[in-house]
Amino acid sequence: xxxxTQSPKYxxxxxxxxxxLSCEQNLNHDAMYWYRQxxxxxxxxxxxxxIVNDFQKGDIAEGYSVSREKKESFPLTVTSAQKNPTAxxxxxxxxxxxxxxxxxxxxRLTVV
Amino acid sequence: GxxxxxxxxxLSVQEGDNSIINxxxxxxxxxxxxxxxxxxxxxPQFIIDIRSNMDKRQGQRVTVLLNKTVKHLSLQIAATQPGxxxxxxxxxxxPGANSKLTFGKGITLSVRx
Numbered sequence: 001x002x003x004x005t006q007s008p009k010y011x012x013x014x015x016x017x018x019x020x021l022s023c024e025q026n027l028n029h030d031a032m033y034w035y036r037q038x039x040x041x042x043x044x045x046x047x048x049x050x051i052v053n054d055f056q057k058g059d060i061a062e063g064y065s066v067s068r069e070k071k072e073s074f075p076l077t078v079t080s081a082q083k084n085p086t087a088x089x090x091x092x093x094x095x096x097x098x099x100x101x102x103x104x105x106x107x108r109l110t111v112v
Numbered sequence: 113g114x115x116x117x118x119x120x121x122x123l124s125v126q127e128g129d130n131s132i133i134n135x136x137x138x139x140x141x142x143x144x145x146x147x148x149x150x151x152x153x154x155x156p157q158f159i160i161d162i163r164s165n166m167d168k169r170q171g172q173r174v175t176v177l178l179n180k181t182v183k184h185l186s187l188q189i190a191a192t193q194p195g196x197x198x199x200x201x202x203x204x205x206x207p208g209a210n211s212k213l214t215f216g217k218g219i220t221l222s223v224r225x
Contacts, residue, residue, distance in 0.1 A: 041218075088153075099161070100146050100161055100213075101213060103148075108153075
C-alpha cells in the first residue's frame with residue numbers, strides 16, 4: 001500500500017546535537033512538508049518542497065534544515081541552533097493536482 | 113496570525129448524540145476546505161473536504177457545511193462514538209500553483225460514554 005513513513009517514532013537528543021528525522025513517501029507526490037506541533041497547539045509549517053532539489057522556508061524555519069535530493073524523501077535536520085526542539089514533528093505530502101495532504105504518523109523529539 | 117480559527121477549544125458530547133464542530137476562516141479567496149482528525153500520538157487523517165462551489169458534502173456519518181457569506185465551515189458527526197474522540201482541524205487553501213493549506217488550531221472532541 002502507498003503511504004508516507006516517518007522514522008523514528010521517538011527520538012531523544014542531547015543539548016548541542018543535531019538530529020535528522022526521516023520522511024519517505026511512495027505515493028509519487030511532488031510536494032512534501034514538515035510541520036511542528038506543540039502540546040495543545042496547531043500545526044506550524046517549518047519547510048516545504050514543491051519539487052526535487054527545491055525547498056522553501058515556512059513560518060518557523062530557524063534552527064532547521066532540509067534537503068530534497070529524491071522525490072520520495074524529505075529529511076529534516078533539527079540543529080543545535082533550535083533552542084526549543086522538543087515537539088511532535090509531522091511530515092506530509094501532496095500531489096500537484098490535488099489539494100489534500102497525506103500525513104505521516106509523526107516523530108516525537110525530546111531533548112534530554 | 114493564522115487565517116483559520118476555531119470557536120471553541122474543546123467539545124464534550126454524549127455518545128450517540130450528534131456533534132457539530134465549527135471553524136471560521138478569514139480569507140474570502142479560499143476555494144478549498146478540508147477537515148482532519150488527529151488521534152493522540154498519531155498524524156492527522158483526512159475526514160472530508162469541500163470546494164467553494166458547494167454548500168454541503170456528505171460522507172459516512174459526517175457532513176461538512178460551507179457558508180461563504182459568513183466565512184464559516186462546520187463538521188457534523190452523526191451518532192458520535194467513543195472512537196470519534198480526537199482533535200479536529202480545519203484547513204483552507206487559496207487558489208494558486210504554490211498555495212499551501214492553512215490549518216486552524218484544532219478542537220478536542222471528547223465523547224462521554
